[in-house]
Amino acid sequence: xxxxxxxxxxxxxxxxxxxxxxxxxxxxxxxxxxxxxxxxxxxxxxxxxxxxxxxxxxxxxxxxxxxxxxxxxxxxxxxxxxxxxxxxxxxxxxxxxxxxxxxxxxxxxxxxxxxxxxxxxxxxxxxx
Amino acid sequence: xxxxxxxxxxxxxxxxxxxxxxxxxxxxxxxxxxxxxxxxxxxxxxxxxxxxxxxxxxxxxxxxxxxxxxxxxxxxxxxxxxxxxxxxxxxxxxxxxxxxxxxxxxxxxxxxxxxxxxxxxxxxxxxx
DNA sequence: TCACTAACTGAAAAATATTTTCAACTACAC
DNA sequence: GTGTAGTTGAAAATATTTTTCAGTTAGTGA
Numbered sequence: 001x002x003x004x005x006x007x008x009x010x011x012x013x014x015x016x017x018x019x020x021x022x023x024x025x026x027x028x029x030x031x032x033x034x035x036x037x038x039x040x041x042x043x044x045x046x047x048x049x050x051x052x053x054x055x056x057x058x059x060x061x062x063x064x065x066x067x068x069x070x071x072x073x074x075x076x077x078x079x080x081x082x083x084x085x086x087x088x089x090x091x092x093x094x095x096x097x098x099x100x101x102x103x104x105x106x107x108x109x110x111x112x113x114x115x116x117x118x119x120x121x122x123x124x125x126x127x128x
Numbered sequence: 129x130x131x132x133x134x135x136x137x138x139x140x141x142x143x144x145x146x147x148x149x150x151x152x153x154x155x156x157x158x159x160x161x162x163x164x165x166x167x168x169x170x171x172x173x174x175x176x177x178x179x180x181x182x183x184x185x186x187x188x189x190x191x192x193x194x195x196x197x198x199x200x201x202x203x204x205x206x207x208x209x210x211x212x213x214x215x216x217x218x219x220x221x222x223x224x225x226x227x228x229x230x231x232x233x234x235x236x237x238x239x240x241x242x243x244x245x246x247x248x249x250x251x252x253x254x255x256x
Numbered sequence: 257t258c259a260c261t262a263a264c265t266g267a268a269a270a271a272t273a274t275t276t277t278c279a280a281c282t283a284c285a286c
Numbered sequence: 287g288t289g290t291a292g293t294t295g296a297a298a299a300t301a302t303t304t305t306t307c308a309g310t311t312a313g314t315g316a
Contacts, residue, residue, distance in 0.1 A: 010264095011312050013263090013264065013312070042265065043303095048264085061191055062190070063189055063191030068196075080234055083237065091229070095224055096241065097225075099223075100223055105248030106245055106247055107246040108244075108245040109244050113224065113239060113240070114241075115229060115239045120234060139282080139283050139293065140283080159273090170295045172275085172295060173294060173295070176293085
């Protein structure tokens with residue numbers, strides 16, 4: 001991580017390391033959540049660092065319907081979004097097979113899947 | 129569409145119909161793009177309508193890294209995002225099999241897949 | 257180890273984006 | 287038609303993001 005930053009000619013400052021550590025704590029956090037984990041980092045630097053990390057591809061910004069959120073760019077990442085209670089959870093097992101995309105000439109580096117539906121709790125309780 | 133709105137107790141106003149029509153013209157549009165297609169609709173109403181449509185599940189807001197965008201909530205939708213040139217395209221063939229999620233008790237209604245990599249043009253031209 | 261420099265930071269200000277308020281308007285049920 | 291709850295748009299308020307700029311610092315090379 002740090003190596004990648006330096007390799008691209010960027011400095012590994014304490015602020016950047018703090019943001020990376022905050023990102024590692026949990027996936028899809030909001031700016032405010034990240035700020036809570038980086039008390040020493042100024043607001044402007046948060047924005048700039050997240051921009052920088054997004055540009056280098058280390059971080060991805062996404063919006064699952066509740067405002068911008070950030071997460072470390074993993075090779076593949078899977079979200080399950082409950083349309084009843086709004087809960088966003090993650091799951092490991094990968095139901096995606098991107099091999100067919102090679103036929104379109106696209107070189108696949110990573111993917112992100114969002115599944116919308118109703119979580120076990122809402123299905124069980126028949127909550128609307 | 130209109131029926132669904134009315135069924136939920138909402139009125140089918142010309143503004144809402146205009147926004148729905150604008151959404152139908154193209155997927156993942158920004159607010160400004162949608163505004164361009166709805167000259168008669170005020171800015172506040174745009175925001176309110178998109179909120180309303182998102183709540184009813186007709187529309188989904190997403191952020192692929194370049195700010196919020198909106199699209200009609202299709203059952204499944206697949207984006208291909210080129211990390212070199214930033215182009216976002218869509219593809220039809222579905223490389224996702226969500227059947228395994230039933231084991232987790234999750235009831236799947238729809239999904240959205242984002243594939244990150246390099247598009248045919250960038251791979252061919254070796255553009256960085 | 258030290259000095260140099262390009263890169264970086266934070267506070268304030270500016271610019272943008274989004275939400276709230278409220279009086280006037282309208283779709284639609286009766 | 288009439289009544290009314292729901293809807294709209296303009297202005298104001300608020301929130302979010304970006305820019306500016308003077309001061310600081312990581313990392314390089316001597």
